[in-house]
Amino acid sequence: MAAISNSIAFLGPLGTYTHEAALFFAERLGIEDPDLVACASFDEVFDCVDRGRTAYGVVGKENSLEGPVTATLDNFAFRSGAVILGEKVVDIHHCLVLHPDAQRADITTVASHPQGLAQCRRFLNENLPGVATIAVASTAESARIAAADPSVAGIANALAAQLHGAKVARTDIEDHLGNQTSFALIGRPGSAPQLTGPRTKTSLALFLQVDRAGSLSMILSEFSYAGINLSMIQSRPTKQQLGDYMFFLEFFGNVNDPAVTTCLNCLRMKLREVKVLGCYPVE
Numbered sequence: 001m002a003a004i005s006n007s008i009a010f011l012g013p014l015g016t017y018t019h020e021a022a023l024f025f026a027e028r029l030g031i032e033d034p035d036l037v038a039c040a041s042f043d044e045v046f047d048c049v050d051r052g053r054t055a056y057g058v059v060g061k062e063n064s065l066e067g068p069v070t071a072t073l074d075n076f077a078f079r080s081g082a083v084i085l086g087e088k089v090v091d092i093h094h095c096l097v098l099h100p101d102a103q104r105a106d107i108t109t110v111a112s113h114p115q116g117l118a119q120c121r122r123f124l125n126e127n128l129p130g131v132a133t134i135a136v137a138s139t140a141e142s143a144r145i146a147a148a149d150p151s152v153a154g155i156a157n158a159l160a161a162q163l164h165g166a167k168v169a170r171t172d173i174e175d176h177l178g179n180q181t182s183f184a185l186i187g188r189p190g191s192a193p194q195l196t197g198p199r200t201k202t203s204l205a206l207f208l209q210v211d212r213a214g215s216l217s218m219i220l221s222e223f224s225y226a227g228i229n230l231s232m233i234q235s236r237p238t239k240q241q242l243g244d245y246m247f248f249l250e251f252f253g254n255v256n257d258p259a260v261t262t263c264l265n266c267l268r269m270k271l272r273e274v275k276v277l278g279c280y281p282v283e
């Protein structure tokens with residue numbers, strides 16, 4: 001099935017931070033009237049792209065307080081053939097959102113996306129001690145639930161509260177100012193969008209041949225020889241056996257730069273797989 005070229009899958013419902021990033025990417029892609037497809041999880045966003053249901057998808061990649069969005073990394077490493085076409089960093093300012101008639105004393109549960117709950121841990125401990133927390137599919141979903149149930153508070157942004165009929169009880173409840181999440185625009189391999197930017201970033205997934213002393217040091221040395229300054233490194237379990245890991249790396253540079261090409265060719269000779277997840281413009 002050929003995906004309609006203006007279709008973008010995102011983590012729904014409307015009002016998530018992913019929705020905000022999707023609108024940014026739509027504008028940058030010159031899509032005036034995007035067909036936004038709301039998904040229940042990042043897995044579903046990847047499926048939309050992989051199966052050709054949408055041309056694009058938007059997924060969370062990394063948060064400045066909580067680190068990588070592991071569902072996204074695992075999709076890139078083990079499930080999906082999608083590639084990264086662009087990156088957008090969004091400032092994250094959470095609100096405590098309630099049913100329009102609810103008071104603080106009514107709240108027995110706080111719901112949000114696991115990242116939303118984690119980013120407001122200190123606020124919750126200090127202001128709602130002993131109140132149960134539940135993880136739901138997204139921040140906007142928690143606003144939708146709060147709008148329907150006075151006993152549940154959500155953690156979401158003001159737009160989500162407004163869209164779903166909840167009221168904002170507190171603003172800026174994240175534990176640190178400067179809370180930011182980077183989002184990736186994903187598409188099928190070979191898709192060539194018109195995004196441009198002053199700099200280029202490359203994302204890689206590296207899989208070891210064998211687990212031996214010095215493997216990580218060897219990988220890092222190749223980047224060091226090539227003069228490539230890494231901007232991110234993460235390990236993730238391969239899910240084969242305990243203690244078995246693969247690595248995600250990112251750096252500012254283009255796979256077509258001679259030094260990068262040489263570095264990747266050297267790594268290909270020493271590793272089981274060097275998967276280029278994307279080479280894309282960033283602001």
Ligand SMILES: O=C(O)C(=O)C[C@]1(C(=O)O)C=C[C@@H](O)C=C1
Binds near residue numbers: 019092139
């Ligand atoms: O729930 C949302 O609003 C999302 O877009 C997901 C998500 C995430 O995956 O990290 C995005 C930004 C915030 O860090 C909290 C949640």
